[in-house]
Amino acid sequence: MQNYDYIRPARGDDAGRLLDCYNSANQVHKPEVRADGELETFKQIVKTDHVFLIEDQEIVLGWISYKVLSVYLLVTGLYVRKENQRVGIAQRLLNFAIDGTSGLGLSLCFLKVLKNAPWAISFYQKNGFVLLESDSDDPVMQREAELMVERTGFTKSKWSYLLYKKLKLEETTLLGHRGFDLWADGYDKDVRIGEESDTYPFAGYQRVLNTVYGIVRGRVGNVLDIGFGTGILTRRLYDDGYVITGIDFSKRMMEIAKEKMPQANLIQWDFTKGLPKILDASFDWIISTYAIHHLTDDQKKPLFLELMGYLKPGGAIVFGDVAFQSLRELEDARTKDHELWDEAEEYLVADEIKGIFPDWQVDFLKMSYCSGVLVIKK
């Protein structure tokens, strides 16, 4: 197994190898979206930017380039050779740039991502980056971006999105609660863009939410939502008069949801620890959309048992997520989307749940090639 820990600065005579890596990385795009590079450009980048690389023998497997301008860290390039993608090289390089500049007191990191690369967008989102569109409705961030453009000339193009991340946080890598805090303000917009591109993971997102909503609307009662996020779904039930309890570990998600549902009982809690002891009710509906996949399969089993204990007689658990009827369907989707697939997430498979809990009734409704709704009852 190759050790990707060794990162070194690029020298002038690396330009050809950087170009070679860039062209290899480019093979995942159509030529009209991004053409292959030219040597002179890469010679120039080594002169003007900080460039660091990971190599094996003489071959550059991946590299990052960045500039520090004013209070901004501008990541001008991050490329991984096609055959070495999805093994953590991009993550190492990104951490290296962010951690390596953390002593400089920078406030924001910016980078650009091609619009046709949803896998790259989701990689950066997992690292706490947020899409900044020109019509951003966050005035503070909008102003920050304008200032950054004025100061640096680092603008987005019609082919690319600009993404930013606030710096000076201890946690830069895992999508822990801080990652979700950073994602919260851009979340609704991001899922919309993800859904419009009709690709994993958000293909069918709105259908999934509408279906969960439709099922719950079949019977009045009280609702527990696990990982309610910005409350896109929960808010609809709240507005219809359902009594809502929700659990989410992100403070910012919670603030946004609280504005939409002031009377809801929203609890900040990490569900990898099970359910909070203060839950004193039982529920007609326990719902969760696009959150359960953050648990490993080993963590899911005790939580599902616990959830079942909180259901009123006749109640149901309804999960909407990246989900499949069978392992076979999961494998098909993974093969189709191998470049996008997030190996850190563990998705629901109806047949597997039936196998683990043979006494439960598990119904699966397919929403898109990679999403579905599971209705689980005793």
Ligand SMILES: C[S@@+](CC[C@H](N)C(=O)[O-])C[C@H]1O[C@@H](n2cnc3c(N)ncnc32)[C@H](O)[C@@H]1O
């Ligand atoms: C992708 S968002 C889904 C939000 C919303 N349910 C939806 O369908 O749009 C996942 C949510 O789960 C929350 N979450 C992830 N892991 C969690 C954990 N271990 N404990 C509590 N909340 C968690 C995140 O903070 C985030 O709000």
